[in-house]
Amino acid sequence: MTTFQPxxxxxxxxxxxxxxxxxxxxEVAKLIDVxxxxxxxxxxxxxxxxxxxxxxxxxxLGVYDNPHDxxxxxxxxxxxxxxxxxxxxxxxxxxxxDGCMHCEDPGCLKACPAPGAIVQYANCIVxxxxxxxxxxGYCEKGCPFNIPRVSRIDNKAYKCSLCSDRLAIGQQPACxxxxxxxxxxxxTKTEMLAQAEKNIGVLKTRGYxxxxxxxxxxxxxxxxxxxLHHADQPQLYAGLADNPSISPLVEAWKGxxxxxxxxxxxxxxxxxxxxxxxxxxxxxxxxxxDEAKRLAEAPK
Amino acid sequence: xxxxxxxxxPVRVPRYSxxxxxxxxxxxxxxxxxxxxxxxxxxxxxxxxSGIFGGGAxxxxxxxxxxxxxxxxxxxxxxxxxxxxLPELTDFKWLxxxxxxxxxxxxFLPEVGKYNAGQKLVFWSQAALVPIMVVSGFALWTPxxxxxxxxxxxxxxMDHRRLAAVVHAAAAVTTIVIWIVHVYAAIWVxxxxxxxxxxxxxxxxxxxxxxxxxxxxxxDGHVKSG
Numbered sequence: 001m002t003t004f005q006p007x008x009x010x011x012x013x014x015x016x017x018x019x020x021x022x023x024x025x026x027e028v029a030k031l032i033d034v035x036x037x038x039x040x041x042x043x044x045x046x047x048x049x050x051x052x053x054x055x056x057x058x059x060x061l062g063v064y065d066n067p068h069d070x071x072x073x074x075x076x077x078x079x080x081x082x083x084x085x086x087x088x089x090x091x092x093x094x095x096x097x098d099g100c101m102h103c104e105d106p107g108c109l110k111a112c113p114a115p116g117a118i119v120q121y122a123n124c125i126v127x128x129x130x131x132x133x134x135x136x137g138y139c140e141k142g143c144p145f146n147i148p149r150v151s152r153i154d155n156k157a158y159k160c161s162l163c164s165d166r167l168a169i170g171q172q173p174a175c176x177x178x179x180x181x182x183x184x185x186x187x188t189k190t191e192m193l194a195q196a197e198k199n200i201g202v203l204k205t206r207g208y209x210x211x212x213x214x215x216x217x218x219x220x221x222x223x224x225x226x227x228l229h230h231a232d233q234p235q236l237y238a239g240l241a242d243n244p245s246i247s248p249l250v251e252a253w254k255g256x257x258x259x260x261x262x263x264x265x266x267x268x269x270x271x272x273x274x275x276x277x278x279x280x281x282x283x284x285x286x287x288x289x290d291e292a293k294r295l296a297e298a299p300k
Numbered sequence: 301x302x303x304x305x306x307x308x309x310p311v312r313v314p315r316y317s318x319x320x321x322x323x324x325x326x327x328x329x330x331x332x333x334x335x336x337x338x339x340x341x342x343x344x345x346x347x348x349x350s351g352i353f354g355g356g357a358x359x360x361x362x363x364x365x366x367x368x369x370x371x372x373x374x375x376x377x378x379x380x381x382x383x384x385x386l387p388e389l390t391d392f393k394w395l396x397x398x399x400x401x402x403x404x405x406x407x408f409l410p411e412v413g414k415y416n417a418g419q420k421l422v423f424w425s426q427a428a429l430v431p432i433m434v435v436s437g438f439a440l441w442t443p444x445x446x447x448x449x450x451x452x453x454x455x456x457x458m459d460h461r462r463l464a465a466v467v468h469a470a471a472a473v474t475t476i477v478i479w480i481v482h483v484y485a486a487i488w489v490x491x492x493x494x495x496x497x498x499x500x501x502x503x504x505x506x507x508x509x510x511x512x513x514x515x516x517x518x519x520d521g522h523v524k525s526g
Contacts, residue, residue: 016344016345113340113342113344113356114347115344132356134350134355134356134357134359135357135360136341136360137440137442138341138465140458140461141458141461141462141465150442152442155357155360155361247459247462249459249462249465249466252466253462253465253466253469257466257469258342258343259343261343261472262342262343265473265476265480268476268477268481272480275402275484275488276484279402279403279404279488281487281489282404282406282488282489283491284490284505285508286504288503288504288507288508289311289502289504289507291507292310292313292502292503292507293308293311295503295514295515295518296311296503296523296524
């Protein structure tokens, strides 16, 4: 995963000083039109195949989701929802390809305590650097989308890399390449926003008046975006967050908290040092020892 | 050190048994490990501290186990020291004269037993903080989460874990502040460290800082004179 050079990195986890590069590279983005998805799971297979991952055979819970959740091996997962549209009375099969959203404001990166374990490249991909990962699981808490998974085998966190290695050699992500219906598209963010406009226009002509783009402003936008036919109700799609943002608890913990904590500890130590310098030690006097001796030797 | 030499060596008063000292120092070692490893994950500028333990991955493994050792040590110490730490009226009189404590003018303070109100506050605040640290720590630790689920059937949601992270950090900062006070007091009040190292203090130390305790020790025949 060292296909990118230091100057291609715009943000690094747990680093006090960051030298930003001259400017952002071309912002890339993946656009997923859920209305075009047929649930074939070719993207899941392509992801496992390209990243050389294998998911152990699981159990059938009577739903199409397989495996049942994202895992350290499954970086992308088709989530199936059966929804009865109260307006039309139709049963709608909503299928969402879940995975890292590559937030512009990445909560995982902000929560990470290991320097350089999470980076954001100039092209806006948020990537995990596994040699620096310590397996603490803070990224899981930072993520507003519940994406990273820490492996119990090597204790490192895994998620979609947006195929940063393929991009570096001019290839598109494996899932986008494998998608047979072009439900997954890849390009620059500008191109994908324009593409989304077209797809939304088509959906609206088909009667989906609430069709729209999912590019949540709470995380300053994402570099994986959805076209949703019911953009007014994202939670329909297997609980996609309505308005995701980094939890205020995480902001308190890894934002102001770390400075406040250090200040309180430092101030206490300083007060102690000054107290000693001003007052000097509290010594037992010879008089105290004599009194004790007199007490101990007094007849009972 | 003293202008007027006392007649012969000072009497020594036993204060801590061997097992109490071993209990204390196991906790002390575990605490320093917890302090350094915890701070290394708290602020990026302190991540270098993880190098002491062989890197971040080692810190991540070691810290929770050091916490388990510390908590078990504290449980034993809590039971051991509880009777001597029960609050009493003298504690409030002592606290009311806290300015004489800070200025080291013990002659203006009421006679106290084995522990003064300050020491009792350290004891009770840790008694409150250690369980908080343990519960929040378990929610931040994969084996801890497994334990909570398998033993108590508690499944911590991601928001619980986020809250646990904030609570753990805040409680840790408070614990560290109290620890600084604890260590500073032991250094500032000369003659204190020997209580935990040799197990005994001089009679003069007892006379100056814990006179009621000294008198009882003498009355109970625990102090060999001459």
